[in-house]
Amino acid sequence: MKNLTVEGRLKNSVKRICTKFKTTNCKNIGNIVKELEGKIPAMAQSIKHRMAKINAKTQNKLFENNPRTFYRNLIREDIKIQDSPCKQELDNYWSALFEKEEVHNEEVQWIGDIFNANKNKREMPEPEITPDKIRSKLARASNHKKPGINNISNFWLKQLTALHDHYSRCFTRMLKAYEATPSWLLKGDTSLIVKSTETKNPQQISPNMLPNHDLQAIHWINS
Incomplete structure (x- = not known):
């Protein structure tokens, strides 16, 4: 009974293949399989080209909106932290960099030059x-x-x-x-x-x- 069940499933699979590829001759199944095997590399190549286009589009958009992140991703290293500072x-x-207040010379000439060059511009x-x-x-x-x-x-x-x-x-x-x-x-x-x-x-x-x-x-x- 078990063999008949397996045989029946196999026959049903063959019928579905014949129906899908519009053939009534079961001997053509071997040719159909070979044809499909030939299409797989072409489909894989098509998917590869499509993914390359998507990746290029994503990188172009990232370069336009955030060049810093784009270049950082190009040179990113896989850094493993073996030892870290406390x-x-x-x-x-x-804190020495961010909390220490710096005093700058506000009397330098170039500040006045920039102010004069922009004083006639309308306010934002x-x-x-x-x-x-x-x-x-x-x-x-x-x-x-x-x-x-x-x-x-x-x-x-x-x-x-x-x-x-x-x-x-x-x-x-x-x-x-x-x-x-x-x-x-x-x-x-x-x-x-x-x-x-x-x-x-x-x-x-x-x-x-x-x-x-x-x-x-x-x-x-x-x-």
């Missing part, structure tokens, strides 16, 4: 973020990009259209300094990026600051 070493090195119009701007930018935003501390992804911001007017008023009032920017909006996530194989050297580990999602949105929508 937190205190990193704090000492980077006051910034305003309208609901239409928000909707237009959100339409081109990635749906599930990492959200900010409000944990609201772009997908839901697109759907919650009732919030767009409120976002517009709040963002515009902050840009025009009608109200103080809340402290939570200025908080972000900082990660450490290793720049070379010298993983023990604090100079080769740079902090990468990811601003709050809403603060990024203000800059992005107003650009």
